[in-house]
Amino acid sequence: MSDSRPPLLELQDITKSFGGVTALRGVDFTLLPGEIHGLVGENGAGKSTLMKIIAGVHPEFSGRFLLDGRDVHFRSARDARAAGIAMVHQELSVAPDLTVAENVFFGTQPTNRFGLVQWRRMARDAAEQLKKLGIDADPMARLGDLPIGVQQLIEIARVLFSGARIIILDEPTSALSPPEVERLFAALRRLRSQGTGIIFISHFIEDILLISDEVTVFRNGRKVMQTSAADTSKAALIEAMIGKGRDALEETYTHDITLPAPAMEKPVVVEAEGLSLARSLKHVSFAVRAGEVLGVYGFMGCGQLELARILFGKLAPDAGELRVTGNRQTFRNTAHARRAGIAFVPESRRDMLFHQEPVYKNVSVSILDRISAVLLKPARERTIAQAQVEQLQIRPADVEIDLGLLSGGNQQKVALAKWLSHPPRLLVLCEPTRGMDVGAKSDVIQIVRQLRDRGIAVIVLSTEPETVLSLADRIIVLKRGEVVREFAGETISKDRLLEAA
Amino acid sequence: MASEGVPMSEAPVRHGGGAVALLRSQMRNIAPFLTLIFLSAFFAVASPSFATLDNVGNILTQVSVTGIIAVGLTFVILCAEIDLSIASIANVTGIAVAYFTMQESYVNIANLPLPGWAAILLALALCALLGLVNAFGLTVIGIPSFIMTLAMMQIAAGISALLVRGQIAYKVPDLIATLGSNSIAGVPWIVIVAALMLLAGHLVLTYTRFGRYVYMVGGNREAAEYSGLNVKLILGSVMVISAVCSGIGGMLGVAHFGSAQQNEFDTYLLDSIAAVVVGGTSLFGGRGGIGNTIIGLFVLGVLNNGLDHVNIDSFLKILIRGLILLAALVINVYAQRLRAKAAD
Numbered sequence: 067m068s069d070s071r072p073p074l075l076e077l078q079d080i081t082k083s084f085g086g087v088t089a090l091r092g093v094d095f096t097l098l099p100g101e102i103h104g105l106v107g108e109n110g111a112g113k114s115t116l117m118k119i120i121a122g123v124h125p126e127f128s129g130r131f132l133l134d135g136r137d138v139h140f141r142s143a144r145d146a147r148a149a150g151i152a153m154v155h156q157e158l159s160v161a162p163d164l165t166v167a168e169n170v171f172f173g174t175q176p177t178n179r180f181g182l183v184q185w186r187r188m189a190r191d192a193a194e195q196l197k198k199l200g201i202d203a204d205p206m207a208r209l210g211d212l213p214i215g216v217q218q219l220i221e222i223a224r225v226l227f228s229g230a231r232i233i234i235l236d237e238p239t240s241a242l243s244p245p246e247v248e249r250l251f252a253a254l255r256r257l258r259s260q261g262t263g264i265i266f267i268s269h270f271i272e273d274i275l276l277i278s279d280e281v282t283v284f285r286n287g288r289k290v291m292q293t294s295a296a297d298t299s300k301a302a303l304i305e306a307m308i309g310k311g312r313d314a315l316e317e318t319y320t321h322d323i324t325l326p327a328p329a330m331e332k333p334v335v336v337e338a339e340g341l342s343l344a345r346s347l348k349h350v351s352f353a354v355r356a357g358e359v360l361g362v363y364g365f366m367g368c369g370q371l372e373l374a375r376i377l378f379g380k381l382a383p384d385a386g387e388l389r390v391t392g393n394r395q396t397f398r399n400t401a402h403a404r405r406a407g408i409a410f411v412p413e414s415r416r417d418m419l420f421h422q423e424p425v426y427k428n429v430s431v432s433i434l435d436r437i438s439a440v441l442l443k444p445a446r447e448r449t450i451a452q453a454q455v456e457q458l459q460i461r462p463a464d465v466e467i468d469l470g471l472l473s474g475g476n477q478q479k480v481a482l483a484k485w486l487s488h489p490p491r492l493l494v495l496c497e498p499t500r501g502m503d504v505g506a507k508s509d510v511i512q513i514v515r516q517l518r519d520r521g522i523a524v525i526v527l528s529t530e531p532e533t534v535l536s537l538a539d540r541i542i543v544l545k546r547g548e549v550v551r552e553f554a555g556e557t558i559s560k561d562r563l564l565e566a567a
Numbered sequence: 568m569a570s571e572g573v574p575m576s577e578a579p580v581r582h583g584g585g586a587v588a589l590l591r592s593q594m595r596n597i598a599p600f601l602t603l604i605f606l607s608a609f610f611a612v613a614s615p616s617f618a619t620l621d622n623v624g625n626i627l628t629q630v631s632v633t634g635i636i637a638v639g640l641t642f643v644i645l646c647a648e649i650d651l652s653i654a655s656i657a658n659v660t661g662i663a664v665a666y667f668t669m670q671e672s673y674v675n676i677a678n679l680p681l682p683g684w685a686a687i688l689l690a691l692a693l694c695a696l697l698g699l700v701n702a703f704g705l706t707v708i709g710i711p712s713f714i715m716t717l718a719m720m721q722i723a724a725g726i727s728a729l730l731v732r733g734q735i736a737y738k739v740p741d742l743i744a745t746l747g748s749n750s751i752a753g754v755p756w757i758v759i760v761a762a763l764m765l766l767a768g769h770l771v772l773t774y775t776r777f778g779r780y781v782y783m784v785g786g787n788r789e790a791a792e793y794s795g796l797n798v799k800l801i802l803g804s805v806m807v808i809s810a811v812c813s814g815i816g817g818m819l820g821v822a823h824f825g826s827a828q829q830n831e832f833d834t835y836l837l838d839s840i841a842a843v844v845v846g847g848t849s850l851f852g853g854r855g856g857i858g859n860t861i862i863g864l865f866v867l868g869v870l871n872n873g874l875d876h877v878n879i880d881s882f883l884k885i886l887i888r889g890l891i892l893l894a895a896l897v898i899n900v901y902a903q904r905l906r907a908k909a910a911d
Contacts, residue, residue: 380792380793399797400792400793400795400796400797400798401795401796401797402797403795404794404795405795410793410795411793412793416790417787417789417790417793418790418793418794419787420783420786420787420790420853422786422853422854423782423783423786427779427783431779431783431791431794432794432795432796434776434780438776440777441774441776442774442776442778442779484794
């Protein structure tokens, strides 16, 4: 295909490896002016690595990097910004203690000729820009006081209105509500008509198909497909991403789910009664049985995070009680909860793993006191870790490699693996599939189901309806810290779940 | 900010090879070792009296007290905390052991003579108690260790002052006197004690579950907590370990110097921290160990001793020491960055 427009950005034969692990192999990539280019692929497929090369975060790689047809080499993200390339990263990187306006103009505050910040002008301009994204926030409010979704939109606004010619958005829609996504897309289309090149990464394939002109699919560090968005379908993209069909995957995308009849004969493992915590939780009660997955669904800020932390002894409730196998428990700390048979995987992998330590130490950390009294038994640790790595198909299958060298999806598997060699009574999973691609999602779903079938009680807390629907046997819905609805033994759809919250 | 297109050059083909990555990740261990070799070689050439067996013995003896104190401090710094009270606790423990020992009649201290074993146990109990107060402030109340141990530095100094009231005590229990100032087969006992304590510290950090926890808490405290480790217990323990090591160093130090008095250990605060950090243990926690501390001790020992063997202005020596410390800190922070990059 030939296009009359010269490309904004052209990458040729890019290869990048991290300490022996090859993340990208001979990738070509082209971005035209006025194009929205969708990027899909499993975790670890190389999307983020390629974007970080473009944004100057990874200055060392092999291959050619042309901007406006000229060879360039960025030494840092600063060089890339100076060249008009801006990126919104997957993790929120705002300054919560600064005002909304300061965040919008971070680093580019308007100043007068004495170098002093022009507050009034900044507030006015910020309000104007945010209105384009449909945000009606007080520019002088402290950013940290606003809901997470709004914070994410403000971060996106900062990049969209920075005047950059190339904008990279990594998973921008994960915390946004449908109307917020709509407004974001409208803003992207406006920028496209002005000639801005936009790279849009998402695991939401519907979003990709809706907004993109061109779509590129990555798998295992290679580009496996590039096509016009109009000429492809969700099924074709998924197939290109994962290579082969998987059963659990299909279920993830089914819209109506029939929950099994509650298994009343199985013993209750953990029971909560009237849990309350300051402004976060009000009289939350539920029970979870052995071999059952309880889904806890709700919007961001509904009290899920706090609930999960109470279950693992990180937070102490103001009122209410927890019973583990019938005995009342007041956890003094997380070690106490762990010894009572509770396992916990937080929503952020960064908070869960030791990036500078080898995989086997990450896997063994929570069971060390079971395998050694005083002296360590490294051989035993390695054997246990090796077994987990093989069972969960963690790649690369090397327990000596530093954890930080693994891809996100594989890190998430390690986060699960650390609880599996000595199965807990209750596994608390926060956002187990957030930011993951379909392939890794389906792996995680399989792992959780196997655990359930072994008789472990599981609580899955998520703000993504698909996650809860694909995993849970029973679902409770949290709204502003209260349980507002329970679904059990019935057929439900995503719509009904959203409605309840 | 640079204008568009300026900071760019022709795109070279670059590739971070395996050997380079390994070197980078080991920078923390290699740099202090090279510093040690360089300093030793320099002083050996500069002074004929430096590279002698006698002088090696001197250096070992000179770093012994610092070494004993630095064992505990290594645990603390591996947890990404700091203990500024080590020298004061060493001082007060040394004074306490003398306080509980019968002094000569001309020593004008209202002391409380006890049998030697009781004096030693009470002194150890005192330093452990002060360590517990540090631990309590850090973990239960939540005072940052920097501030908590700064307060403890004053508290311990205050207790020292009250015990000796400006006087000097000379007698310590026989066991302490022997370990502090006698030799066996030509090797000073204090060197043997320091070596054994360093070895014990190394074994604990490398081969025990507690040691692993220290590295995990230092590497990522949040992750340690979400892995179900009792982070507060581990942090509290390292504060107590640090105080007890300081106390032992203080008792032997008093015997080694031959007197117990106020402000006797002031220089040991900086020296101990320097030994740990110069050796390459990360100030951000989770990286390093006793092996690094030993190298750091030798760097410091060779530097202090070597500067006495060459003919330079004694006031200039202070500045040189400061500059070398600064260089070591730069390497420490830089090594952390390279390592983070290698693991990125």
